Amino acid sequence: MKDDLMKLMQLQVLDSKIRLYDREEATYPAEITEIEAEINRLVEAFQAEVSRVETLEKERRQRERDLEAAGEQIKKIQGRLHEVKTNKEYQAFLSEIDHLKEKMDQYEVEIIEHLDAADRLKEVLKDKEKTYFEEKEKLEARRSELEEKLKHLPDELRVLKERRDHLAKQIPAPLLKRYTTLLEKRGGVAVVYAVREICQGCHMNIPPQLFNQVQKAEEIITCPNCNRILVPEDASKEA
Numbered sequence: 001m002k003d004d005l006m007k008l009m010q011l012q013v014l015d016s017k018i019r020l021y022d023r024e025e026a027t028y029p030a031e032i033t034e035i036e037a038e039i040n041r042l043v044e045a046f047q048a049e050v051s052r053v054e055t056l057e058k059e060r061r062q063r064e065r066d067l068e069a070a071g072e073q074i075k076k077i078q079g080r081l082h083e084v085k086t087n088k089e090y091q092a093f094l095s096e097i098d099h100l101k102e103k104m105d106q107y108e109v110e111i112i113e114h115l116d117a118a119d120r121l122k123e124v125l126k127d128k129e130k131t132y133f134e135e136k137e138k139l140e141a142r143r144s145e146l147e148e149k150l151k152h153l154p155d156e157l158r159v160l161k162e163r164r165d166h167l168a169k170q171i172p173a174p175l176l177k178r179y180t181t182l183l184e185k186r187g188g189v190a191v192v193y194a195v196r197e198i199c200q201g202c203h204m205n206i207p208p209q210l211f212n213q214v215q216k217a218e219e220i221i222t223c224p225n226c227n228r229i230l231v232p233e234d235a236s237k238e239a
């Protein structure tokens with residue numbers, strides 16, 4: 001019986017691993033998709049800040065050109081002042097120059113504002129840049145790790161299932177049937193160790209008398225609470 005119990009525990013270990021690998025194979029593709037979406041969000045958010053700086057600089061350069069054009073315009077008007085014949089015309093020229101000068105003041109203010117805003121943003125970006133690249137690298141590493149695992153899972157599962165089937169054949173049919181039923185009913189865990197009078201399946205106390213019987217390993221003992229098959233902790237070590 002001790003030998004059967006040991007094999008049952010080995011079978012449980014294999015089944016738990018197969019269960020885990022099956023779940024990984026089913027969930028990794030969605031996890032990879034989620035990581036990719038997260039990378040895209042990260043890149044887009046960072047790019048948006050970079051282009052805010054670029055926009056500010058573009059607008060500033062436009063204002064600098066406007067400023068220069070207004071200056072040129074004033075010079076042109078001043079050059080034509082001697083052609084003026086009437087006072088009315090003269091006043092019109094002067095008012096146009098005033099208007100252009102006002103605009104130039106406004107452009108200068110805007111240029112300084114854009115410079116300041118771009119500097120502030122660049123400062124913020126410099127701080128964020130390190131975190132951004134680190135975060136991106138972390139996500140990309142996780143994605144590669146999952147892709148690599150996913151690539152090998154089918155082979156690993158095939159080997160595990162072969163070993164499992166080979167082992168299952170060595171276990172008496174009624175015991176195997178009992179195990180399989182329990183496995184389905186108890187969320188994939190049918191056999192557990194009994195450690196210091198505690199069932200490792202449900203973590204409830206095992207009465208001392210029963211615990212002694214588990215230690216002897218002469219018959220199949222189940223947990224009074226969760227019904228799982230109890231195996232003495234040293235069963236695997238002695239065998």
Ligand SMILES: [Zn+2]
Nearest residue numbers: 199202223226
């Ligand atoms: Zn239990």
